[in-house]
Amino acid sequence: MNLFSQQRRRGWLCTVTAAALMLGGMGVARGDVLGEAVDVLKFLFRPAKKKPGVIDAAAANVGAGFVNQYTPLLTKLMMAELHFAHKVCELDGQQLALLQKVGKAKVAVMAKTYENQQNQHQSSEWPDAREALTDAFQEQIDALLPAEAAARYRSEVAARRQAKKDAAREMMVVLIDRKLSLTPDQYEHAGGVINEKWDPGWARNMQMFLYDQYAPLPDANVLSPVLTERQRTTWESRTNHGRISFGWERDLGLSSPWGEVGDLEVDIPAAAEEKPEGDSEEILQEPPEENPEPKAQDAVEDAEEEK
Secondary structure, three states: OOHHHHHHHHHHHHHHHHHHHHHHHOOOOHHHHHHHHHHHHHHHOOOOOOOOOOOOHHHHHHOOOOOOOOHHHHHHHHHHHHHHHHHHHOOOHHHHHHHHHHHHHHHHHHHHHHHHHHHOOOOOOOOOHHHHHHHHHHHHHHHHOOHHHHHHHHHHHHHHHHHHHHHHHHHHHHHHHHHHOOOHHHHHHHHHHHHHOOOHHHHOOHHHHHOHHHOOOOOHHHHOOOOOHHHHHHHHOOOOOOOOOOOHHHHOOOOOOOOOOOOOOOOOOHHHHOOOOOOOOOOOOOOOOOOHHHHHHHHHHHHHHHO
16 A cells, blocks of 8 residues: 555544444444444445456466366366356346356366365365355456345355355265164254354265265264264264265365266357457357258258168
8 A cells, every 4th residue: 555545544433433422422322433433434444346357366377278188177167157157137138248258267276276285286276266266256356346236146166166065065964864763853953053063075076875884974073062972972983984985076166976967058148259459359159040941951861761
């Protein structure tokens, strides 16, 4: 922060303090005065909005053109998130182009990160690419769109994450009950104690819950508030089957265990053809099928020849 900004904000701070003292002398409730003062200070010292389309330092170091074996699936995931943002926020063509630019840069960063962790044989949890993309999109949407639209996107992303967490937690309680025969009261409170000690990795790969012996489950210390001594002993004596892998794509949450759903297309309005200045990127979109009618005609001719 430069000297002028420091002096200006110091002046505002003195003004807010004086106003608080004056209102206090007029008999205004102390809590109300302090609350208003805090709100003003939060506004004055709020972080500056990020300029739309600006690539962060990590992405600039990697380069948007970086490609490896992780890039295709990460790009597909980015397109799905772009489609989601478009539906929630009703983005126009220029806004989509800016989000895509940032998304492609984030794909390059994540691809490089995964490559580094693989090469260094790091066993720690790999970062969640979907969350990284939605966080990057949120920054851009905050800068591009009205506060209402930005809040709507934030709310939808949070609801989606919470729904996944809730589903994983409920499946964990079902599996615990299957092993320990919980009472109704224990069953009701088990989810709460799991929630208090929640590990985001538990919900990373939902396919794990199809296999009891490999499903991520909390240890006895987490569950101890709701377990009897006998149940705790039973839980601690479980066989540890280790981990099972369904391929790095699913382990990282980049593909669905229910099969491929195909490439998602972003429905671009005509205005999308207008690109931002200095941006030669094109919106990722499947080209339209050329001349579909002759294909149908060829099929009819083949059938007649068979007759």
